[in-house]
Amino acid sequence: MKIFQAFINTWKAACGAVSSSPVILIPQGKTFLLKPIWFQGPCKSPIQVQVKGKLLALPNLGSWKGLDIHEWLAFSQVQGLIIDGQGQGQIDGQGYNWWKACSNSNDCTRPTALRISNCVNVRLSGLKHFNSQRNHISIDGCNDVIVSGLHIFAPEQSPNTDGIDIAGSTNIQVMNSVIQTGDDCIAINTLCSNINITGVTCGPGHGISVGSLGMNGEVAKVEGIYVQNCTFTGSTNGARIKTWQGGAGYARHIIFDDITLINTDNPIIIDQYYCPNCVNQTSAVQISDVSYSRIRGTSATPTAISLMCSQTQGCTDIRLMHIKITSAHSSEPTSSKCINAHGKYTDSIPKVDCLLP
Template identity: 45%
Template sequence: MYIGFKILLLVILIALYHLQQGDSHVILSIKDFLNDSHSTNVDHSKAFQDAWKALCGGSGRGRELSLIIHARETYTIQPQLFEGPCVSPHIHIQIDGTIEAPRMVKDWGSKKTECWLCFGRVTGLVLNGSGVLNSHGESWWSSVGVSSRPAAVRFSGCQNILYKGLTQINSPKNHISITSCTNTTLSNIHLIAPLTSPNTDGIDISSSHNIQILSSSIKTGDDCIAIQGGSYDINITSVTCGPGHGISIGSLGKGGTSDIVQNVNVRHCTFTGTKNGARIKTWPGGQGFVKNILYEDITLINARFPIIIDQRYNYSGQKQSAGATAVKVSGVTYKYFKGTVVADVAAIKLDCDQKSGCDNIVMDNINITSSSPRTPLTSYCKFAHVISRFVSIPIKCDYHVNVQPPSAKPYAEPPAPIAISATPYAELPTALNLTSHDTA
């Protein structure tokens, strides 16, 4: 009770100071919430929880609150839930220092957690800076199964989020999870984990819409970005991916579930040494659909399987029943691909379901070459309706093939790029020039 009163008093005093100065913007430092600013305590979890309470509910409606972790400051915290809804409609956390998770699994606490830094039901959060989030996943990879490992950062049920500039290192599982969110922008972020780290996806998106991922680099041991069911209006632009497994839609339909993904644009991206590039993967027996997907202006550097639709993902080889279903794939455009591909694979692989097939698959200006000049590239195509123009690799399907020569009347243009509604936090000012109220 006494500690809570101290926090409330601190926030009130800071707010009164800024009101006297005619300023509606309250700026705090994490040091304001440390009992001893020179403490060498290895767990600063309580200070971060107290700071969140002040940010989320401490100063009244209409006021913007900021918390700063300065450069050269390092804090270690256990898994934390930062939960809304908050009183203030605008919350800003700037991390220029380093935040670390406990180095060993045993030090994460006794309770099983799905994430390290968990944001739930928060609206209007700007989380930015030049700092580092190190979740020390290396202690998890060999000792804990993937289903029991936490994500590093998770946004759940959030709206109007901007996450910008930060570097994340070595997540136990996926680095960022976005679930049931709207109007979320991730920009200029850097996600890093070794090629051999298992299931360390960069960004996983599920049941979310109006999501933008811009000007970022992702180097991990699994999908750079994975778009799961219930997601639509996704814009991915200027992302460099590799190592990793590419930018994937799916996997979808596992266990016969019904999944829907639509209106996804992936543009101006580079895949370097990735296992896959532009990938769609669905499980046999699933339901739902994938449609209106655009991969455009893609650069490949020694990638494998740069274009792949796999409707038999993790296929066991067992014969499917006569009534077996599949997630329907249609309206997928691959446009302006260039670069090099590992020579021992099918550079274009469309492995579609015999019953549902893949419809309206457009290949336009695909100019990819083998990384071994003496080994020509090949394609593999089953049960797909393909429309191709200026493709450097012959594509032959066993049914529904429609190849148009360059002299033919141009085919109907693919759907216009989807207009993604921007979030209220499209960009931050170039320089924030924040000065904290530091009691140290």
């Protein structure tokens, strides 16, 4: 309790300080076991949080009784926030017991380890994130965020341990980071625009995903997504767009460029049937203006390119160029498959003859 209150008091003092950019230091060599903390703004000046030590979540579920189990560490409504680990700081969600407790339930509520919401001008860098109870990092309702130099780790079988989830945000950059988790390395959700992902190594994990979008009739709005110079190693997907049937809205102006694949299950995939057992519906998120270029490497499955678009809406203006994806396990050629995908390809292995004009 004393440690928790010390963090709260330090934050209040820094948030209320009029001086230019007060600094909160979590010192090297120190470990702090923390219950959920909400670092609330607005603040009177920009704030810098230097995490050189280690932050641990409460490992036992019983210790969370009566506490908010949606977030562990949360920053909200701060303008000018720097969280810097300088390559030393660690944030460990100690999520093992949560994974066990929720292994048989899709509705099990678990905390996001680090949530940044409704913030402007954020810099998150140099941290090691481990074993989140659910998502490691959520960026929600933010503008002007740069994420760099992160290492995010969770076991391949850990459920829903996304690396970085982005929603309702614009002008976001994620760069030069390593993400190895049990779910999406990065997921870009609705109401996102101008998202730039560069130099990310993903795997194991479920790839870099636009979506899922359109769940429960959601009207999706996603545009201006740029994924460049990324590597997928042993991931279940590479460049992925996923939507639910029955949704609406759009996902458009999306670029995947300069991608390296190493033993990736589904290197290029559009999946508008993300709910596998749902009945076909007439409405769907409209996917258009998607470019795949300079993508090379190996596929762990025969189908290297899968463009499974809505039977009623279809995907339009899909472009593939300079693609070379070969089999990771044999000399047999890789293949492609499509449903109602419209576009063109040039210089592609495999060929994408299933594309409609």
